[in-house]
Amino acid sequence: MTRTIVALCLVFAFAGCVRVKPYQRETLSKRELQASPWPAVERHDVHTHRVREGSNGAVGNAGGGCGCN
Amino acid sequence: MQLSRWAVCALVLAAGTAHAEPTDERRASASLSVYSDNDHITVVTPSAGVQLPIGESLGFDANVVADVISGASVDVVSEASPTPISERRLEVGAGVAWQFHRLAADRLRAIGSTEHDFDALRINLGFNVELAQHNTTLDVDYMGGPDRVTSVVDPTFEQRRTNHRLMTTLTQVVDPRTYVDLAMEGQYAHGFQGSPYRTVPIADPLTSMLVRVQEATPKVRKGAAVRVRVRRAVDAAARLALHLSYRYYIDDWSVDSHTAALTAIAQSSARTELGVTLRGYLQSAADFYQPRYQLVDGAVPELRTRERRLGRMRSVHAAATFDIQLGDGHDSGLRLVLAAALLGFWWPDFPAQRRRLAGSMTISVSSPF
Numbered sequence: 001m002t003r004t005i006v007a008l009c010l011v012f013a014f015a016g017c018v019r020v021k022p023y024q025r026e027t028l029s030k031r032e033l034q035a036s037p038w039p040a041v042e043r044h045d046v047h048t049h050r051v052r053e054g055s056n057g058a059v060g061n062a063g064g065g066c067g068c069n
Numbered sequence: 070m071q072l073s074r075w076a077v078c079a080l081v082l083a084a085g086t087a088h089a090e091p092t093d094e095r096r097a098s099a100s101l102s103v104y105s106d107n108d109h110i111t112v113v114t115p116s117a118g119v120q121l122p123i124g125e126s127l128g129f130d131a132n133v134v135a136d137v138i139s140g141a142s143v144d145v146v147s148e149a150s151p152t153p154i155s156e157r158r159l160e161v162g163a164g165v166a167w168q169f170h171r172l173a174a175d176r177l178r179a180i181g182s183t184e185h186d187f188d189a190l191r192i193n194l195g196f197n198v199e200l201a202q203h204n205t206t207l208d209v210d211y212m213g214g215p216d217r218v219t220s221v222v223d224p225t226f227e228q229r230r231t232n233h234r235l236m237t238t239l240t241q242v243v244d245p246r247t248y249v250d251l252a253m254e255g256q257y258a259h260g261f262q263g264s265p266y267r268t269v270p271i272a273d274p275l276t277s278m279l280v281r282v283q284e285a286t287p288k289v290r291k292g293a294a295v296r297v298r299v300r301r302a303v304d305a306a307a308r309l310a311l312h313l314s315y316r317y318y319i320d321d322w323s324v325d326s327h328t329a330a331l332t333a334i335a336q337s338s339a340r341t342e343l344g345v346t347l348r349g350y351l352q353s354a355a356d357f358y359q360p361r362y363q364l365v366d367g368a369v370p371e372l373r374t375r376e377r378r379l380g381r382m383r384s385v386h387a388a389a390t391f392d393i394q395l396g397d398g399h400d401s402g403l404r405l406v407l408a409a410a411l412l413g414f415w416w417p418d419f420p421a422q423r424r425r426l427a428g429s430m431t432i433s434v435s436s437p438f
Binding site: 038047 | 098100102104114116201202203204240242244245246248250292294300301302305306307310318320324325326328334336342344346348350352355376378379380382384386388390392406408410412414427429431433435
């Protein structure tokens with residue numbers, strides 16, 4: 001796991017050398033490439049996953065309730 | 070309490086999606102989501118929000134979300150209540166974002182949620198800064214706050230928990246058509262992490278008799294996650310864009326998980342888009358989770374749970390999203406989004422229910438005003 005994180009950081013370090021000019025950013029600015037193109041849909045999907053999966057860990061595993069949802 | 074998962078997860082998500090930068094347009098949005106599964110659970114979630122610029126460098130946003138749950142889950146009927154449930158939750162959030170430098174912004178947001186046996190408060194602080202001539206963005210986000218757990222069955226019951234989460238996201242422009250995101254997250258929770266309603270059957274190996282005792286889990290849980298995501302336009306016009314992500318999670322309860330997701334977004338016309346998402350999830354069990362517990366030397370195990378989410382599980386999710394631009398302008402007019410999804414969940418070590426199938430739908434409208 002540690003090696004994976006280090007490797008990813010190295011990838012980003014080298015990627016930091018990339019220089020995309022402002023006039024080359026038309027495609028990058030499109031909504032389809034944004035982190036959350038459909039926020040309401042993503043909010044509901046993530047919500048649905050988090051209440052049923054155990055990997056949200058410290059924050060997401062609240063109480064537990066009756067297990068009904 | 071039945072809604073507590075929805076409550077906290079909604080809080081987490083609301084904070085996680087807080088605007089990183091002040092908005093430059095007045096915009097209102099509303100959505101309605103419906104979830105239903107073959108365990109007789111139905112959740113209807115209406116929400117509404119507004120975002121406003123205040124001057125040139127400040128933005129304000131607020132939202133309200135309600136959850137209306139009805140159901141008669143196997144868990145509810147056999148473990149908590151002999152009758153079907155019907156519950157409501159209300160969440161209100163508000164925040165400000167401040168562009169304090171040409172390349173940097175910060176934000177502050179508060180979210181409160183209440184239901185009849187669970188209250189939660191979250192404070193979200195964050196900032197982002199653009200580096201390397203806008204090619205690298207660093208975002209740091211903290212969220213924390215208390216939960217208060219009560220019980221409708223026992224009026225004297227009251228427990229608390231404190232939650233903290235810190236997430237750092239590095240977004241790198243790799244080429245004129247590609248972003249790569251690296252997110253690292255640490256989580257810490259201290260306090261009551263069980264359920265006042267859930268009891269665990271313990272078998273006496275000598276007599277085969279069952280005794281039911283209250284669930285007991287560790288007071289502290291520490292978790293960490295890393296996620297890598299690539300967002301790439303297949304062609305320069307972004308008629309087809311792909312989002313590919315992988316997330317690994319691990320915590321000190323020995324739960325670890327792998328999540329992989331692929332989303333393809335295609336422009337079907339000048340005003341419409343179609344998105345397709347496939348997601349898979351695989352999780353190991355907590356070290357104290359057992360499908361069935363037994364007395365050990367005549368004593369009840371110190372840690373025990375009937376929380377299915379702490380057992381082994383896997384899930385799949387397939388979804389389609391249709392986006393229609395109704396107003397003028399590609400990104401700034403009235404927008405209608407329709408989404409439908411099919412979900413499957415499997416818990417091989419949960420005897421009461423090993424599989425659940427579900428469907429969900431979201432309708433969202435947003436518009437400048």
